[in-house]
Amino acid sequence: MSDHTTMRGDTSWFVRDRFGLFIHWGLYAMPARHEWMRHNEKTPTADYDARYFTRFEPDLHDPAAWAQAAADAGMKYVVITAKHHEGFCLWDSKHTDYTAMNTPAKRDLIRPLLEAFRAKGLRVGLYYSLLDWHHPHCVIDPHIGPYRDHADRATMNEGRDQRIYAKYMRDQVTELLTGYGKIDIMWFDFSYPKPDGTGKGKDDWESDALLKVVRSLQPHIILDERLDLPYGWDIKTPEQYQPRRGVTVDGKPVVWEACQTFSGSWGYHRDETTWKSHEQLIHMLIDTVSKGGNLLMNVGPTARGEFDARALDRLAAYGRWMHHHQHTIYGCEAAPADIPTPEGCRLTWNPAKKRLYVHCLVWPFKYLWLEGLESRVEYAQFVHDGSEIRLQAQDWTASHAKEQAGLKDLLMLELPTPKPDAVVPVIELFLK
Ligand code: GLC
Numbered sequence: 001m002s003d004h005t006t007m008r009g010d011t012s013w014f015v016r017d018r019f020g021l022f023i024h025w026g027l028y029a030m031p032a033r034h035e036w037m038r039h040n041e042k043t044p045t046a047d048y049d050a051r052y053f054t055r056f057e058p059d060l061h062d063p064a065a066w067a068q069a070a071a072d073a074g075m076k077y078v079v080i081t082a083k084h085h086e087g088f089c090l091w092d093s094k095h096t097d098y099t100a101m102n103t104p105a106k107r108d109l110i111r112p113l114l115e116a117f118r119a120k121g122l123r124v125g126l127y128y129s130l131l132d133w134h135h136p137h138c139v140i141d142p143h144i145g146p147y148r149d150h151a152d153r154a155t156m157n158e159g160r161d162q163r164i165y166a167k168y169m170r171d172q173v174t175e176l177l178t179g180y181g182k183i184d185i186m187w188f189d190f191s192y193p194k195p196d197g198t199g200k201g202k203d204d205w206e207s208d209a210l211l212k213v214v215r216s217l218q219p220h221i222i223l224d225e226r227l228d229l230p231y232g233w234d235i236k237t238p239e240q241y242q243p244r245r246g247v248t249v250d251g252k253p254v255v256w257e258a259c260q261t262f263s264g265s266w267g268y269h270r271d272e273t274t275w276k277s278h279e280q281l282i283h284m285l286i287d288t289v290s291k292g293g294n295l296l297m298n299v300g301p302t303a304r305g306e307f308d309a310r311a312l313d314r315l316a317a318y319g320r321w322m323h324h325h326q327h328t329i330y331g332c333e334a335a336p337a338d339i340p341t342p343e344g345c346r347l348t349w350n351p352a353k354k355r356l357y358v359h360c361l362v363w364p365f366k367y368l369w370l371e372g373l374e375s376r377v378e379y380a381q382f383v384h385d386g387s388e389i390r391l392q393a394q395d396w397t398a399s400h401a402k403e404q405a406g407l408k409d410l411l412m413l414e415l416p417t418p419k420p421d422a423v424v425p426v427i428e429l430f431l432k
Helices: 037-041 045-051 063-073 110-119 153-157 162-179 207-217 278-290 309-328 396-405
Strands: 019-023 077-083 123-129 185-189 257-261 294-299 345-350 355-360 367-371 377-382 410-414 426-431
Touching (some): 019 063, 063 309, 077 110, 077 185, 123 162, 257 278
Parallel strands (some): 019 294, 123 185
Antiparallel strands (some): 345 355, 355 426
16 A cells, blocks of 8 residues: 555655756845845844735736747746745745735736746646745744744744744645645755754754655655655655766665756845856756756846846857757756767766767867777768768777777767867767
8 A cells, every 4th residue: 555655655656857947036035135134134034024915016027928938948847936045935824924915916926837837848846945034933943044043032933833834834835735736846945953953954844744745746746855754755856066977865776856056046136146158057967867857947027027138148048058958958867888988078878779878078189098998880970960970080090099988889989170169068878
């Protein structure tokens, strides 16, 4: 018998689709200096609400435009913050007044987004923060939140009942998973248990009961691993770094998704100057898939409801590269372990087609050396224009180089000297 602890979500589409959009949107788009602004600046609730809650008015919000930008970038799914740590709810929740309905926006912002993304063929997921800096029953701990080291913390906690907050979360998740159609991913964030019990983990969130709600309402849903439970989750979610190799748990490979930002913060940050280049971002996607993972790339929309020009520019760069190279990403995984990765490259592998994709992050000097593949490759071509790359360089330099390498099985491809016009050119090898 499978119960909620042994049930697993459906990751079959997820490991094919590989590339998704994360959206962090909330009141923090207005201060525009990090979604943790309330924590960083220790902003009291009354202040935060007077400044932002009363003025949140995303008048330029066009859900179809967001969905189009993601689809054009080659993204296949989206995960949207229904509620972030600030506690503000973008949907019309019956369990609190702290929703978009009671701001000048006066509408449910989640429903039209889910509809717009589905209409463009993307799968949809919701991010839901376990932390809550607004709810009157979420106990204030000494680690995180605007009041973490407030002199009156103990007094402020009098009368707070974490059980009531845990029930509130179950009620809200029930609302989201019953009123908004099929949800493909549920992304809870996050736990920070401490040995002395002062942090927050599964007992504080009543994670097991929350998991039960999710699995009973939408059994197929993909769940991340941040509920602080050793069971019940489907994906690992390394954040803001590229794992060195495929993610494993107890030595066994697991389904995983790297989440990354364009500039550092997740919410809209006006003055951040650490935006990644097109090349870095494309490398990140390739690197992730070459290690068998997914990439969830984030946009923090503005307070008026738009993706800003810097974000649109990066999404468009993905789109240009994906236009030619999507089949080196979709349906691909890490290459078989017996195929060595050539210098400066990343490999992806389509097992159904038996195609190996050599992504040249660094453009080689005329020859690409492939060890152990001489007898296994039938045909080679560039992905961007489908032009043939002749197997075995024909010139005398190549024969010298090969002789000098002293390797029995060495395939040497002769490449054009200038790098082709693609941020990362890819060579497609048809294997026997
Ligand atoms: C973190 C941060 C957060 C962000 C998230 C995305 O845990 O608290 O702001 O939403 O990671 O992975």
